[in-house]
Amino acid sequence: MSIDEIVVKMARAAKIAAGKMAVCPAAEKKNILFKIAEKICKQSSYIKHENEKDLERANKMKLSNAMIDRLIISDATIKSMTDGLKEVGQLNDPVGTLSETAIRPNGLQVARMRIPLGVIGIIYESRPNVTVDAAALCLKAGNAVILRGGSEAFYSNQALSHIIGNAFIEEGLPKDAVQVVPVRDRSAVNVLLQQDEYIDLIIPRGGEGLIRFVVENSKIPVLKHYKGVCHVYIDAGADFNMAEQICFNSKVQRPGVCNAVETILIHRSVAQDFLPGLTKMFVRSGVQIRGCSEVCLIVPEAKEAIEEDWPAEFLDLIVAVKVVENMDHAMEHIKKYGSNHTESIVTSDYGRGRRFVREVDSSVVFVNASTRFSDGNQLGLGAEIGISTSKLHAFGPMGVEELTTSKFVVYGDGQIRD
Amino acid sequence: MSIDEIVVKMARAAKIAAGKMAVCPAAEKKNILFKIAEKICKQSSYIKHENEKDLERANKMKLSNAMIDRLIISDATIKSMTDGLKEVGQLNDPVGTLSETAIRPNGLQVARMRIPLGVIGIIYESRPNVTVDAAALCLKAGNAVILRGGSEAFYSNQALSHIIGNAFIEEGLPKDAVQVVPVRDRSAVNVLLQQDEYIDLIIPRGGEGLIRFVVENSKIPVLKHYKGVCHVYIDAGADFNMAEQICFNSKVQRPGVCNAVETILIHRSVAQDFLPGLTKMFVRSGVQIRGCSEVCLIVPEAKEAIEEDWPAEFLDLIVAVKVVENMDHAMEHIKKYGSNHTESIVTSDYGRGRRFVREVDSSVVFVNASTRFSDGNQLGLGAEIGISTSKLHAFGPMGVEELTTSKFVVYGDGQIRD
Numbered sequence: 001m002s003i004d005e006i007v008v009k010m011a012r013a014a015k016i017a018a019g020k021m022a023v024c025p026a027a028e029k030k031n032i033l034f035k036i037a038e039k040i041c042k043q044s045s046y047i048k049h050e051n052e053k054d055l056e057r058a059n060k061m062k063l064s065n066a067m068i069d070r071l072i073i074s075d076a077t078i079k080s081m082t083d084g085l086k087e088v089g090q091l092n093d094p095v096g097t098l099s100e101t102a103i104r105p106n107g108l109q110v111a112r113m114r115i116p117l118g119v120i121g122i123i124y125e126s127r128p129n130v131t132v133d134a135a136a137l138c139l140k141a142g143n144a145v146i147l148r149g150g151s152e153a154f155y156s157n158q159a160l161s162h163i164i165g166n167a168f169i170e171e172g173l174p175k176d177a178v179q180v181v182p183v184r185d186r187s188a189v190n191v192l193l194q195q196d197e198y199i200d201l202i203i204p205r206g207g208e209g210l211i212r213f214v215v216e217n218s219k220i221p222v223l224k225h226y227k228g229v230c231h232v233y234i235d236a237g238a239d240f241n242m243a244e245q246i247c248f249n250s251k252v253q254r255p256g257v258c259n260a261v262e263t264i265l266i267h268r269s270v271a272q273d274f275l276p277g278l279t280k281m282f283v284r285s286g287v288q289i290r291g292c293s294e295v296c297l298i299v300p301e302a303k304e305a306i307e308e309d310w311p312a313e314f315l316d317l318i319v320a321v322k323v324v325e326n327m328d329h330a331m332e333h334i335k336k337y338g339s340n341h342t343e344s345i346v347t348s349d350y351g352r353g354r355r356f357v358r359e360v361d362s363s364v365v366f367v368n369a370s371t372r373f374s375d376g377n378q379l380g381l382g383a384e385i386g387i388s389t390s391k392l393h394a395f396g397p398m399g400v401e402e403l404t405t406s407k408f409v410v411y412g413d414g415q416i417r418d
Numbered sequence: 419m420s421i422d423e424i425v426v427k428m429a430r431a432a433k434i435a436a437g438k439m440a441v442c443p444a445a446e447k448k449n450i451l452f453k454i455a456e457k458i459c460k461q462s463s464y465i466k467h468e469n470e471k472d473l474e475r476a477n478k479m480k481l482s483n484a485m486i487d488r489l490i491i492s493d494a495t496i497k498s499m500t501d502g503l504k505e506v507g508q509l510n511d512p513v514g515t516l517s518e519t520a521i522r523p524n525g526l527q528v529a530r531m532r533i534p535l536g537v538i539g540i541i542y543e544s545r546p547n548v549t550v551d552a553a554a555l556c557l558k559a560g561n562a563v564i565l566r567g568g569s570e571a572f573y574s575n576q577a578l579s580h581i582i583g584n585a586f587i588e589e590g591l592p593k594d595a596v597q598v599v600p601v602r603d604r605s606a607v608n609v610l611l612q613q614d615e616y617i618d619l620i621i622p623r624g625g626e627g628l629i630r631f632v633v634e635n636s637k638i639p640v641l642k643h644y645k646g647v648c649h650v651y652i653d654a655g656a657d658f659n660m661a662e663q664i665c666f667n668s669k670v671q672r673p674g675v676c677n678a679v680e681t682i683l684i685h686r687s688v689a690q691d692f693l694p695g696l697t698k699m700f701v702r703s704g705v706q707i708r709g710c711s712e713v714c715l716i717v718p719e720a721k722e723a724i725e726e727d728w729p730a731e732f733l734d735l736i737v738a739v740k741v742v743e744n745m746d747h748a749m750e751h752i753k754k755y756g757s758n759h760t761e762s763i764v765t766s767d768y769g770r771g772r773r774f775v776r777e778v779d780s781s782v783v784f785v786n787a788s789t790r791f792s793d794g795n796q797l798g799l800g801a802e803i804g805i806s807t808s809k810l811h812a813f814g815p816m817g818v819e820e821l822t823t824s825k826f827v828v829y830g831d832g833q834i835r836d
Contacts, residue, residue, distance in 0.1 A: 019753070023777050096776060102798050108787055110797050113775070117809050200809055221639055221810045242832035249834035335437070357531070357827045358514060359441050369526055369830030378835070379528050379826060380520050391535050391618055391823040392639045393811040405809040408797060409775045412787030414660035416667035417796070 003183050007191040010146055010179050011198035014119045017174035018144035022116045024173065026093035033089035033136055035167045037082040040132070043163055044078045050159035051128070058152055070127045071152055081132040084383065088136040091382045094401045095142045098409070106415050112406040116142030118200035120403065121192055122385075123148045123214055125206035128156040134205070135164060135178045137385045141403035144174075146199065148181040148189055150206075158182060193218040203386055223394060225387045227313040228258030228341040230371045233330040233356070234274060235347035236267040242368060243346040244278050249370040250344065252285050256315045258387065259342050259364075259374040263310060263320040265330040268294075271323045275299050287317045294323040310337040327352050331359060338362065340389050342374035363389060363396030421601050425609040428564055428597050429616035432537045435592035436562035440534045442591065444511035451507035451554055453585045455500040458550070461581055462496045468577035469546070476570055488545045489570055499550040502801065506554040509800040512819045513560045516827070524833050530824040534560030536618035538821065539610055541566045541632055543624035546574040552623075553582065553596045555803045559821035562592075564617065566599040566607060568624075576600065611636040621804055641812060643805045645731040646676030646759035648789045651748040651774070652692060653765035654685040660786060661764040662696050665737075667788040668762065670703050674733045676805065677760050677782075677792040681728060681738040683748040686712075689741045693717050705735045712741040728755040745770050749777060756780065758807050760792035781807060781814030 001009070021029075040047065051073040058068050094114045101111040120143050122134045131147050138145035149157040161180035168175040181188050193202065196219040203223050204214040211224050232250055234243045250261035266274060271294065279299040282289055289295070290309045291302035302321065309320045310333070324330045327345075334343055344366035345356040353367045364374040374397065376384025381399025388394045394402040419427070439447075458465065469491040476486050512532045519529040538561050540552045549565050556563035567575040579598035586593035599606050611620065614637040621641050622632040629642050650668055652661045668679035684692060689712065697717040700707055707713070708727045709720035720739065727738045728751070742748045745763075752761055762784035763774040771785045782792040792815065794802025799817025806812045812820040 019779070022779065104796070104798055108791060108796075115779070115809075115813075216637075219634075221808075239832070245832060245834050253835050353829075357829075361437070361440065361533070362825065364826040364828065366828045366830060368832050369828055370834040372835040373526060373828065373830075373833065374826075378522070378526075379828070380522055390639075391533075393823075395533075395823045396826045405811075405813045407780065408782040408792075408814045410782065410784045410787055410791065410797070411771075412784060412791075414657070414663060414786050415791065416663050416788045417671050417790040 003185055003188050004191050006183060007181065007188055008195065010176075010181065011119070011192070011195040013176035014144040014146050014179060015198040017176035018116065018118045020174045021139070021144055021177050022095070022142050024142065026095070028171070028173065029093060029140060029142065030089045032167060032171050032173055033085045033139065035171055036132070036136075036164050037085035037089075039163045039167050040078060040085070040160070041082050044075070047078065047156065047159050047163070048073055050155040053155040054153055063152065067126055067152065071156070073128055073156055077129055081129050084133050085136050088140050088383050088400070091140060091400055093140065094404050099406070107413060108415055109411040111409050113409045114401070114404045114406050117403060117405055119144045119146065119198055121146045121148070121199045121202045121220065123189060123192070123202065123204045123206075123210065124150065125210060126150040126152045128153040128160065130205060131157050131160045131180065133383070134203075134385060137383055137400055138403055139177065141400045143403060144177040146179050146181065146192065148192060151184045151186070154184050190217060193220060196220045205386055221393075223386065223388050223390070223398065225258070225389050227339050228260070228387075229263070229311060229313050229337060229339040230259060230261045230342040230374070231263050231265055231334050231338060232261050232344045232346065232371060233265040233327065234267060234270060235327060235345060235349060235352055236269045237348050238270065238346040239348060240274055240277065243274065244281060246344065246346055246368070246370050247278055248281050248285075250372055251282070251287060251319050252317070253370070253372050255317050258313070259371050260315070261319065261371050262312060262314055263322065263337070265322050265324050265333055267327070267330075268323050268325055271295070272298055275321070282319065285317070287319055290318065290320045292322040295321045313339070327356065331356070334360060334362070341387065342366070342371045344369060344371050363387065421603055421606050422609050424601060425599065425606050426613065428594075428599065429537070429610070429613040431594040432562040432564050432597060433616040435594035436534065436536045438592045439557070439562055439595050440513070440560050442560065444513070446589070446591065447511060447558060447560065448507045450585060450589050450591055451503045451557065453589055454550070454554075454582050455503035455507075457581045457585050458496060458503070458578070459500050462493070465496065465574065465577050465581070466491055468573040471573040472571055481570065485544055485570065489574070491546055491574055495547055499547050502551050503554050506558050506801050506818070509558060509818055511558065512822050517824070525831060526833055527829040529827050531827045532819070532822045532824050535821060535823055537562045537564065537616055539564045539566070539617045539620045539638065541607060541610070541620065541622045541624075541628065542568065543628060544568040544570050546571040546578065548623060549575050549578045549598065551801070552621075552803060555801055555818055556821055557595065559818045561821060562595040564597050564599065564610065566610060569602045569604070572602050608635060611638060614638045623804055639811075641804065641806050641808070641816065643676070643807050645757050646678070646805075647681070647729060647731050647755060647757040648677060648679045648760040648792070649681050649683055649752050649756060649762070650679050650789060651683040651745065651761070651763045652685060652688060653745060653763060653767060653770055654687045655766050656688065656764040657766060658692055658695065661692065662699060664762065664764055664786070664788050665696055666699050666703075668790055669700070669705060669737050670735070671788070671790050673735050676731070677789050678733070679737065679789050680730060680732055681740065681755070683740050683742050683751055685745070685748075686741050686743055689713070690716055693739070700737065703735070705737055708736065708738045710740040713739045731757070745774065749774070752778060752780070759805065760784070760789045762787060762789050781805065
């Protein structure tokens, strides 16, 4: 079979499996997730053996240490995969729940019922644990999933796919509900992105290059997350200790992730008093400060920021700091340079807190808390499949519920329309 | 300016206006809708005068009577536009409402706040009242809107645009919140569909050709509604009188619309007794029946159906009728030939009613009611901008709320992440 034929066949089989998964009882979906966890645990040496093949190839191809690191399936990776499966297994099953019930004047009883989306395609880069994490969330929501991981993780992903498939067969569920594209060639992605007849949603996970490629080539709707250029704004009258803790935590607790702060905006009236203490904390932890000219006058440790620093996602121990005249200027800066991801205000003013929350156009807006809480787990979604920075369907961290949609169900007693 | 420049400039201006509309208080949004209604009413002779130019051109170009009919702005059209504006004005404003509030173990208070989508592009065919109806819903939800109507309605749409713009200026609101593309050339649509930097959503309204064109050429997400091939399934043991009424109403009350029934499926055990009565009703109203071979044996009035009749959207006084062995066969038929739009079951069986609702993969599923209720107004949404038959973001009739999305808002007391 050609690559085209393989991919189209997979997509068609996924559509059929999706029909079966959509009506699969919650208990069976929970059960299959636990079963997969059990099998992954039992067959960990097989998985690691296949993973070795990927690692050998990666070494031969002289991939970077960072890439090889992300590729390794260790005992800890296995534990995190199986823990994740059980956690998702325990979540509430959204499928079939009713909401927004209402009675119409003619007696029709209207409600919305949560239903799966159908077939979801996940396109991602090297880490093979995504194969398991993403499959678990899609399955919990009653969807079928087609996974296309990085070619570096080819053997690892095939091994995981094989194990998951066996679990489905043993449980009498449709094994095509989880399929890993068995083709290393990148043209398989292009074919996948054309299958809008069978696939309902594409979620790319990886660097900006991958995401742009998917967006530009997909006939299927894409839920995307570009970058996280997050801001903390320190308002006039903010509690300095709280502000310091939030700035520090937002930057230093894990600098390489999308919800770490990249730019701190400070109200002019507090800059002089607040900046020296914050700078001391940052410098002690090796954080480089890139400041506007006012910041540089107050703290000599700061390096003068250039224009490119304001829209930058440093993903590193670097932070841009700017003095602003008031909250309006802070919000203008966020609008101009932000990425609609996550922002936080530190304030003790009731009205400005309310205004910031209402007017800042980002997927998660905090008052008096670290930007690092912008995450599906932290916000109570249980687990997340990604963070959407575009507004359609979902905006912000996406959990199981965001992998569903709803239909109208209407109960009548013979009503007809006049 | 070139067409490209005109359209890009509009899109950029819309984005800026959207930022202002997003924070526009509910009372002001209501007020501007009433203001537009008042101005349309006062300037009806100007509107009709401009409409005359379109009609003259349409006559010269020998457009069909049906098309010319849809183009006419009569006093009744004006009244329906102004009534619609006031109705939408009176709806609850969704923007800023909080839902799914929760407290996290660390005390963070999490909620979702409903917010506008941003800039919505509406691409539609001849009827100029869509200009007003679509603008009203988009505005109510706090969005900016770019309208591109059919070239046949060029002068009418420009006149309406002019009036709406003046209302915005008088009320001190951003007039770029509603813009009508001032270019007759179709290439303007192509340019519009590339403005994913400024436009958040495209809604095409019109025939299948227009919708396919938009889907295939848009870089912006599209909410689409292809066709409505709706089914009514008459279950074993159904109340015959109720079943007759529902079949008749679903087909005859308004045959030319997407929620009219196209195929009736009848359980074999009741076909013999039920069909003659139903046929009599249909024949009396001029409905042509295209039946499967079993139907043709029972009612000689039926013409033998061909394969093309099962997936057909007749939009006419024609109905396909098929005898099925049981509900599973009915659901298989719906899966194979349906369009995920609307289906109804007539039954007195509790379990089968529940199963049909759960398992049928359509945007609206009825038990014991006419398919004609599949409509935003009838289901209580107040007004509708269209019916989505794809699942992402919205599935089924879309009202004001479907023109919004939600962001997370999180209130803390200085929480930082461990």
